Amino acid sequence: MALAEFSWDTSRNRFAFSNIGVTGSKLSDEVLIGNARWFIIFRWGVIGILILFQIVAVIASDTLTEAGITHQQGWPLAITLILCLANIACIYALDSRRQSRYNSPSINIWAQIIIDLLCLSVVVHFVGSIATPAPFFYVLHIALSCIFFSAMESLIVAILVCLMYAIVLLIETPLLFLSPQSVLIASGTSGINPHKIDILSWMFTLDVLFVIVWYVVSRLAIVVRTREHQLLDAYEQISRAQVEKDRYAVLMTHQLKAPLDAIRSKINLIKGDYCGEVSPEIKDVILKIDYRASGMAGLILDVLKLERLKAAARSENAREHVNIAAVIHKCVDKLSPIASSRQIDVKVSIEDFVVEGIRNQMEILFENIISNAIAYSYNGASIEIASSIDRQTLSTVVTVTDHGIGIGEKDLPHIFDEYFYTPRAVLHNRTSSGIGLSIVKTVAENNKLQIKVSSEPNRGTAFSVVFQGVRSASVAEKSVQKPGSPVVHPATPQAGSLEPTG
Incomplete structure (x- = not known):
């Protein structure tokens, strides 16, 4: 059995760089906020590492001393406390304070970098500025500043x-940068301290390394941001x-709809013998024309429906509380004549629950899924519609x-691609427009739904729609009895095979 999951999230930006990427020489505030949270x-x-170091220092203090790490009882605890307070302050500034001139994401990251550099300098001092690789952790902050800031700002870091x-x-070494004031009395002895030269050489080497890292990473960051600009421009053009x-599709569809309606009206006149009697051969041709025209009319309506849904995705929609059981019963009632004509039994077992969404689009989604199930079922088969509620995650799956x-x-x-259909599907349903599931996809995008599809050839298909943040219908109805909060009330159970069993 084949299984596929489809999830669409149209938070107006389909790619990470769209509209929130780079602005000028630095990242936008929205990206900086995400980076600040990552930094936290x-x-x-x-x-956590400092706490672990504190524990190791207590257990194996002699081992750390042999490794050249001078452990003072208080500094790891003090650094840990400072970093914790800094994290809490940065989280408070991001989440609880309104952005202003003195509380921007850029200032937040600058504060984090300066605090980190001060704390890292203390760590380097106590752990070892020359004997250990601790100074190389400065490189991390230089690289991050190149990513977060412009080239000049990262140079400042x-x-x-x-x-x-x-x-x-x-x-x-307090006398590191001072020139020797005296020469040793012993003959043949120079006043230059070799240890001082080693320290100065090490400092000069690391400073050169820091500048090289800044130059390389800042150049790479500029290249990446330039590529992001190019991708953003290409996306906007697309x-x-x-x-x-x-x-253009809507315009052409409207232009096709009027003459097609005229053709179908004339055909209906001929079929009703309002234009005089016609021979059986001509009537058979007329019926074939009517069949094809009916399929074309369905395609036109589907195209118009799809374009309306796409337009809805580009604008703000009023969301409301939708009772999914009522929506499904309405769709089943509408499609029951088609199912009955092929002796297909539709069984519904849906619990009462409410979600926030666009009601008419929910009806379109389930109408297309159920009509597909009817169209591609064998005569005399059955269709089951059931729900499963997870009360811990407040999610529901309707299958x-x-x-x-x-x-x-x-x-x-590929089933959600526009105008996609397989040869087997065409042989079973010649009137398919190929965009029914594209409509389902667009509705799922607009309402942030996930769809799972499992199928096995000649055995059947199961479409599962996953809803998040569901509520009991009775609870939702009581909580939304306020002006401006419409509620779709549940439909009464239907008789026969359409009556809910659970």
């Missing part, structure tokens, strides 16, 4: 790193072309299962 998460990890490392070395294509021709594994990933 990273700092929690550092805090690189200069700060060089200054802080120099201050650490100066604290450890979006504009798609809108123009949709408008429409048919016992028809099924879908091949290679075709399953």
